[in-house]
Amino acid sequence: MRDLALEVRGLHKHFGKTEVLRDLDLDVPIHSIYGFLGPNGAGKSTTMKIVMGLLRPSAGRAYVFGRDVHRDGPAARALVGYLPQQARFHPYRTCREVLEFVARLYPGRVPRGALRDRTDELLENVGLAELADRRTAGLSGGEAQRLGLAQALVSEPELLILDEPAAALDPEGRRDVLGIIESLRGRVTIFYSTHILDDVQRVSDRVAVISGGRIVADGPVSDLLTGNESTWTLHTRGCSADTRAALTAEPWVTDLDVRSRGDSEIWSVRLVGDEAAERLLHRLLLDDGVDIAEFHTSDHTLEDAYLSIVRNDREH
């Protein structure tokens, strides 16, 4: 437990008859940058809200640095900076006042004399220096998101929990957020949810995929990328519907996407297995007399891995 910043065990949550989380387990190692992926409604925000004490679990426990978040909630949350999915602030406070307000809730974390420098630095880092004295009621969605990130950082937390930190941001804002996350690597544990798989691949050490309220994949990003699936792209001519049907029926084919281009077709075939599957694919097409103009493997991205995991989970 000592090596874990966040530990979740057997978490269940239901709203009425709807079961949102089912026996969810998570281990977020200290100093890791941990991506939390899943389709809409999979339970990402619910998990984070339970960890932050905003929702009560129906069953199970969550621990922050070994402290039960429900029995010792305030003490556990003292170590956490949290950015909710939709950052909300008092409309009558300025950006600077929001940060000062939050700092006041973490006594001893930011010395009074250093507060001004700390807020200036954070506002500068998130690109809000010029809006420091503007009331939050006048902020755009992206600016509010930036301020949300700054307030999560103001207490210099050990664990940063970010719910879709780049969702409302333009490309520049996204880059800034990734830069901030990157700059905290090795000093702060970051647990964040996102739909932007490219970002996860860029900055995350580890990833968990949640689907239907339970974790369906969990591990280092590199492990997910080197899974036992591969995607092949083929430019074909003279292919019959029977060939496609036969290919789809093969147990080692997990996905087939066909697009027409003039009198030829571009196939994207996802295979389970190693070189054997590749040879089988090649042979099957040649046996059917398919004219193959191009045949190459594509880079396996996190998006491929994610879609495959989620699709497999839904099928089973």
Place this chain on the structure above:
Amino acid sequence: MADATLDTRDGMQRTEANGLFRGLRGLTAAESTRWFPWRSLTFTALGLALLVGNYVSWLAQKDKILGHLILSSLTLWVLVLILMTVAATQSTVAGEIAQGTAAWIVAKPVGKTAFVISKFAALIPVVVVAMVGVPGVVARFIFVAAEGNGRTEFNGYEVMRLVNEPSARGEYTTVPDWADHLGTLGLLMVIILVIAAAMVLLGCVLGHATAIFAVGLMIPIAMVVLALTPIDHQFVSLTPAWLMESFIDGAGDNPAPVLAPVVVGLLWIAGLLGVASWWFNRREL
């Protein structure tokens, strides 16, 4: 609850306080910034304007009956105070929940109880100083000044008789002395704080600010109606209605002790806030 020693990065240890009231001081201080200085000054100005306006119009009257000034000033001022309290407090908790800022705050290292109590704690200086204290003290000087001009004088004790028996005019009494006046103000503060605590509770329980405003308005109305209803004193002795009755007695230089209704009022406040905290702790945000 005992303090917690946490193992964090690099084997560092940090001792963090636990407990329902954690963060109360910081939250109260932050909440106070909502009230001071401008809102509080507005409350003070409203109260003073009402009392001074009453005095000026009273001066313009031919029959300068001191009892009329005391009656109309106190009645109007108490009504305005109650309305201001309901209006100002209906959004303190409900507004935060509706805006989503309640969830944002309780995700910080603060107890949910501290969140609820801070809303009330920040109001105490506003009520004591801005709403009741300053205008109330000034009111005494107004009454004393009026005493020199008035033909007939009624103190607050005669208020009920004045209402019920207009023929009672003509009894000559003096303006209540400072001790009685301050006792009356103390009672009024307690009544206003009971209403504020009730509004905090409503904010925790109900989900809509308008509904809270409407229900909140019913509380002082019910208190006044009960206070004016001749029912068994024993039966009402622990109700807010008794506080209202005590206020009327206090305003009337009644020798009845101020301490008892103040204690009852404080017990009511503690009970209302206790239920509010319990409810808010159960609530998911």
